[in-house]
Amino acid sequence: MTATEIAVIVAAVLAGSLVKSVTGMGFPIIAVPIMSLYTGPATAIAVIAIPNAAQNLGIVWRHRGARAETKGLAVFYGVGVLGAVGGALTLGVVPEDLTSAVLVIAIAAWVFQALRRPDLVVPPERRSFVNPIAGALAGIFQGAAGISGPIVAAWHHGLRLSREAFVLSIATAFLLTGTAQIAVLGARGELTGRLGVSAMLTVIVLGTIPIGARLRERLSGPAFEGLVLAMVAASGLGILVDILAG
Numbered sequence: 001m002t003a004t005e006i007a008v009i010v011a012a013v014l015a016g017s018l019v020k021s022v023t024g025m026g027f028p029i030i031a032v033p034i035m036s037l038y039t040g041p042a043t044a045i046a047v048i049a050i051p052n053a054a055q056n057l058g059i060v061w062r063h064r065g066a067r068a069e070t071k072g073l074a075v076f077y078g079v080g081v082l083g084a085v086g087g088a089l090t091l092g093v094v095p096e097d098l099t100s101a102v103l104v105i106a107i108a109a110w111v112f113q114a115l116r117r118p119d120l121v122v123p124p125e126r127r128s129f130v131n132p133i134a135g136a137l138a139g140i141f142q143g144a145a146g147i148s149g150p151i152v153a154a155w156h157h158g159l160r161l162s163r164e165a166f167v168l169s170i171a172t173a174f175l176l177t178g179t180a181q182i183a184v185l186g187a188r189g190e191l192t193g194r195l196g197v198s199a200m201l202t203v204i205v206l207g208t209i210p211i212g213a214r215l216r217e218r219l220s221g222p223a224f225e226g227l228v229l230a231m232v233a234a235s236g237l238g239i240l241v242d243i244l245a246g
Contacts, residue, residue, distance in 0.1 A: 005038045008034065008038070009031075009034065009035050009038065009039075010201075010204070012030055012031045012034035012035060013027075013031050013035075013048070013051070013201050013204055013205065014204055014208070015030055016028070016029065016030030016031040017031075017051075017055055017204060017205035017208045018208045018211065018212055019212075019231065020055060020059075020205075020208075020212070021055070021059065021208045021209050021210075021211060021212020021213065021215075021216075022212040022213075022215050022216045022219075022227070023153075023167070023216075023224070023227055023228050023231055024059065024153075024166060024167035024168075024170040024171050024174075025149035025152065025153050025170060025174075025228070025231060026149065026231050026235075027048070027051075027052050027055060027205065028045075028048060028052055028147045028149065029147055029149050029150070029231065029234070029235040029238065030238075031044070031048055032044045032045060032048065032145075032147060033238050033239065033241075033242045035047065035048070036242065041096055041145075042190070043194070045145070045185075046185055046190045046191055046194055047194050047197050047198055047201065048198070048201065049178060049181055049182045049185055049191070049198070050182060050191075050195075050198040050199075050202060051198055051201040051202040051204070051205045052174065052178055052205070053174075053175060053178040053179055053182060054202045054205065054206060055202075055205040055206060055208075055209065056171045056172075056174045056175035056178060057175055058206055058209045059167060059168070059171040059209060060168060060171045060172050060175055062209060062210075062213060063164050063167055063168040063171070063213075064168065065164070066162065066164040066165040066167075066168045067165075067168060069161055069162060069164075069165035069168075069169075070161070070165055070168060070169040070172070072127070072131075073131070073169055073172075073173075075128075075131045075132050075135065076131045076132070076134060076135035076138075076155070076173065077135065077172060077173055077176050078135070079131075079132045079135035079136045079139065080135040080136070080138045080139035080142070080148075080173055080176060080177045081139060081176050081177055081179075081180045082136070082139060082180075083135065083136040083137065083138065083139020083140040083142070083143065083177070084139040084140070084142045084143040084148075084176075084177035084178070084180040084181045084184075085139075085143060085180050085181075085183075085184055086139070086140060086143060087139060087140035087141060087142060087143025087144035087145075087181075088143035088144065088180070088181050088184035088185060088188075089143070089184060090140075090143070090144045096145070097243050099141070099144045099145050100145060100239050100242065100243050101243060103141055103145060103147065103150065103151075103236075103239060104236050104239050104240050104243070106137070106150065106151065106154075107150045107154075107232060107233070107235065107236030107239075108236055110150070110154040110232065111229065111232060111233045111236065114154075114157065114229055114232075115229075121158060121159075121160050122155075122158040122159055127159070130155070134151065134152075134154075134155040135173075137151050138151040138152045138155070138173060138177060139177045139180070142174070142177040142178065142181055143177070143180070143181050143184065147235065147239070148173075148174065148177060149170075149174070149231070149232070149235060150232045150235050150236065152170045152173050152174065153170060153228055153231070153232050154232065156169055156170050157225070157228060157229075163216060163219075163221070163224050166228075167216070
């Protein structure tokens with residue numbers, strides 16, 4: 001790998017982790033497609049798994065004061081962990097383009113709905129039914145593609161949580177599903193020889209957490225929601241481009 005390629009990867013990781021520190025999502029969405037161009041999807045997913053989990057843990061700890069607003073999401077987290085294990089086991093079995101195509105369709109459907117009805121709120125009586133479904137989908141995509149942000153963000157966006165609770169809750173979901181993913185990757189030997197790079201990237205992403213928190217404080221409520229919507233839409237477009245280019 002050339003110095004230029006390494007610089008591009010580091011820049012992608014830095015940009016992705018900074019965006020994630022602001023919105024709670026964006027690190028894998030930005031970093032995985034760019035890294036995949038030089039390392040291949042499987043390597044990219046394995047290399048960022050630990051840095052991503054470390055950043056999620058840092059975000060959860062920093063925003064733990066908003067945990068009272070996230071009650072009722074335990075089922076989402078639990079089912080998400082199971083889905084992540086199942087998704088990780090499909091690596092190398094289910095075609096990556098098929099997994100990515102399904103994710104793009106899901107993203108497009110949600111973005112269309114969010115633009116059509118920006119004030120849409122998931123009714124309380126439906127949350128207990130949709131919670132496990134959303135959690136399972138998020139976990140499966142996290143394990144199979146290393147990207148679950150669009151699904152997690154879409155579900156939490158519909159709950160209309162405060163900014164701090166939104167970031168805390170989705171980081172919690174990413175942390176749990178990501179930890180399950182790391183366990184499976186480690187058991188399969190996918191992390192062997194990649195821990196040194198992961199450690200270096202972990203230092204980078206942890207440094208962006210306080211910067212992102214300060215930037216988020218300067219955003220208005222509508223600006224924050226617009227940024228989340230833009231991130232989800234951009235992720236879908238990026239994945240689509242990756243499919244067409246691959």
